[in-house]
Amino acid sequence: MSSASWTGPVPREEESRTRPDVPRRGHLDCPRHLPSRGRAGTVHSLTAANDATVLVTGGTGSFGSTMIRQLLTSDVREIRVFSRDELKQDDMRRHLSDPRVRFYIGDVRDYGSVDRATRGVDFVFHAAALKQVPSCEFFPLEAVKTNILGSSNVIEASNANGVRSLVCLGTDKAAYPVNAMGMSKAMMEKVAQAFARNNPTAVTTVSTVRYGNVMASRGSVIPLFVEQLKAGKPLTLTDPDMTRFLMSLDEAVQLVDHAFEHAQPGDLFIRKAPASTVEVLARAVGKAMGVEPKLEVIGTRHGEKLYETLATREELARSEDQGDYFRVSVDARDLNYGQFFDEGDEQESTMDDYHSHNTERLDVDQVVDVLMALPAFRTLIGV
Numbered sequence: 001m002s003s004a005s006w007t008g009p010v011p012r013e014e015e016s017r018t019r020p021d022v023p024r025r026g027h028l029d030c031p032r033h034l035p036s037r038g039r040a041g042t043v044h045s046l047t048a049a050n051d052a053t054v055l056v057t058g059g060t061g062s063f064g065s066t067m068i069r070q071l072l073t074s075d076v077r078e079i080r081v082f083s084r085d086e087l088k089q090d091d092m093r094r095h096l097s098d099p100r101v102r103f104y105i106g107d108v109r110d111y112g113s114v115d116r117a118t119r120g121v122d123f124v125f126h127a128a129a130l131k132q133v134p135s136c137e138f139f140p141l142e143a144v145k146t147n148i149l150g151s152s153n154v155i156e157a158s159n160a161n162g163v164r165s166l167v168c169l170g171t172d173k174a175a176y177p178v179n180a181m182g183m184s185k186a187m188m189e190k191v192a193q194a195f196a197r198n199n200p201t202a203v204t205t206v207s208t209v210r211y212g213n214v215m216a217s218r219g220s221v222i223p224l225f226v227e228q229l230k231a232g233k234p235l236t237l238t239d240p241d242m243t244r245f246l247m248s249l250d251e252a253v254q255l256v257d258h259a260f261e262h263a264q265p266g267d268l269f270i271r272k273a274p275a276s277t278v279e280v281l282a283r284a285v286g287k288a289m290g291v292e293p294k295l296e297v298i299g300t301r302h303g304e305k306l307y308e309t310l311a312t313r314e315e316l317a318r319s320e321d322q323g324d325y326f327r328v329s330v331d332a333r334d335l336n337y338g339q340f341f342d343e344g345d346e347q348e349s350t351m352d353d354y355h356s357h358n359t360e361r362l363d364v365d366q367v368v369d370v371l372m373a374l375p376a377f378r379t380l381i382g383v
């Protein structure tokens, strides 16, 4: 069953009849059903890959720690946690207390440290990144060093050390990027795809995934709204009509697992997801906490878009619909464009992008249901 009602490229004519370009406040085209929410704790491919050694870069972050917890339910031989922060590693070591987990201090910017961590590894999940839009905006070269050059180090070291499969984690902000974080993640995708195209005999299958906002993740708007409500303050809305895809951490892990299981070299995987406006999200957080929130509009921040795109129409034109997921194959054309001149892709002109304004739209009650199913949110609000 698909996780969102949007199941494929929408012919432009049809879509323009059904979708308001900018949704009106208070007007929501509510679907009758909620998407199927993924079950936690099912890392199928790794359960099948008995006795494997797995490296997770950025392993102490939200994604990394969720992935590792799930991996530990499998017959994995060893999990290597690679990150810069010794304090977070120490916390994790104490918390997990599992001899299968080994800790590597290093930085993806430093090839030597990545090389040492990838020796003898079967599978790599590359989550280390600079992810904050504002910090990348002010220090774009740091995003280049970590997100682009660092990812290239992970790809090259994985291949040099015989890693079988590497999944690089990306973001919807990489599609039509407008900020430095999204641009650097778009370049990471290009580096991964170019590696696959230029190295057909490579040992390592390199793939990428793109997902949207992870609900209740650290530093994101949901914890902020909870904090504001607890302090009796109004909720600050950038633009009430701004939309974002909504995804849980478990769903992000399932996307990565799906990529791991199905990847051909250079593939990009996207998980379909519903979305809501920021106003609906704010009202839902209030409702979940039993408060009627006051709303204050503060205006759009640096580098923000009104809506996010998960897949461009050019990508959809070469994608395979896999139910809950899209698989976008690498564009295998070489630099000899002449031979493709007569074969323009007519399909592209009849499609639209897949974005957070035209995906399944959740209303307040549906968002409340989604939030209350999230352990992270329940912890935040103390229920």
Ligand SMILES: O=c1ccn([C@@H]2O[C@H](COP(=O)(O)OP(=O)(O)O[C@H]3O[C@H](CO)[C@H](O)[C@H](O)[C@H]3O)[C@@H](O)[C@H]2O)c(=O)[nH]1
Binding pocket: 131, 132, 133, 134, 171, 172, 173, 212, 213, 219, 220, 221, 222, 224, 236, 237, 238, 239, 242, 243, 244, 278, 301, 304
């Ligand atoms: O006070 C606020 C803060 C945010 N928002 C809105 O809430 C939505 C979600 O905001 P988040 O800050 O949670 O998420 P972003 O889409 O802005 O991006 C977030 O996720 C990214 C990864 O995809 C990066 O990590 C980034 O730094 C981080 O802010 C956006 O429409 C934003 O405009 C508000 O309405 N009020």
